[in-house]
Amino acid sequence: MRQLVRRTPRERSTRPLQGYKLAFPMLSADGSEAGFSGVTLGRTHVYGSSSDAVCAYRMRHSSPGGFCECGFYCFHQAADAWALACDAEYRNTVMLEVSASGKYLRYERGLRYAEQQVRAVRLGRCICGRAAQFLVDAGSGTVGWRQLMPTCIACVGTHPALTPAMFGQLAGGLPVTSDDSPQLAPRPVENELESAALVPLLSAEVALLQARLDDVQARLERLTGSG
Ligand SMILES: [Zn+2]
Ligand SMILES: [Zn+2]
CATH class of the missing domain: 1.20.5 (Single alpha-helices involved in coiled-coils or other helix-helix interfaces)
Structure with a gap:
């Protein structure tokens, strides 16, 4: 999300600001809790539906730091988050609708901020291009957390899978819906x-x-x- 160029001086919001971002869906090792991890900085840090930013470089300052890249990031527009999800590196992500609050920096296309509330989760595409309807183990993760990935009904096969509702419940009661971005035209048989x-x-x-x-x-x- 480094393309959030041209920043303006630091501000503090009196009301939450709406934003959109990509994140990797995560499931705790014992399967009792769901969360998210960042796509750029802080990939090893798993956050829940409500959390405060911490410095990814473990510097002793409040995040986001003015001379540091740390903090939560989001786009102003959902279309920018969907566009980023086309990059191969971000194919296994989901999109989060978030409310940003506290100290923040405003960029041309988004925000870097201190306090985040996840409002809703939208599943992205399955690797095959269809809208995803399940979450399955992605085969990667971080200590204590398995990374999940969105999968469609045709590709889920016999893999153990979480439904959007189950994932939302484990993430603290979040609404989780299927991706509504434009579909590829179905291939004629x-x-x-x-x-x-x-x-x-x-x-x-x-x-x-x-x-x-x-x-x-x-x-x-x-x-x-x-x-
Ligand atoms: Zn920092
Ligand atoms: Zn598929």
């Missing part, structure tokens, strides 16, 4: 393609190839003096 429509297309290609072959043949004949 091959045998559903009208062969009648394919034939003229193929014939045109064959005709073009044949014309080229004839041309090559004619040139060869001219060069070799045969024919």
Whole structure:
């Protein structure tokens, strides 16, 4: 989220500010608690639905520090968070709708701030491109926490999975919904393609190839003096 360039002087909000961000969904080792971890700084720090920023570099200052990169980050617009989720590095994330409060710095496209309340969670895409409907073990994590990833109904297979409602409950009662960003068009099944429509297309290609072959043949004949 480093593209939140051009910052303005530090401010303090009197009312919570709305924002959107990506986070990795996490499940505690004993499966009793859900949380989130950051996508850039503080990947090893797991936070809950309500938390205060701490310095990711363990410096003794209140976060966000003016000369430090620490603190919570969010975008002003949900579309910016969805755009970031297209990057391969962030494919396994979910989007959080957050309320930012306390000390904060305002950037052109977002905020860096001290206090965060997660309001809602939206599951992103499954790796296959369909809207995700479950959370499964991503095969990675940090001490005490397994990282989860959003998965669709077709890819979940026999993997143990959490439903959005179960995850929301373990995260302290958060609403969790499926991603509503634009879908890829479904791929037509091959045998559903009208062969009648394919034939003229193929014939045109064959005709073009044949014309080229004839041309090559004619040139060869001219060069070799045969024919
Ligand atoms: Zn710091
Ligand atoms: Zn899938």
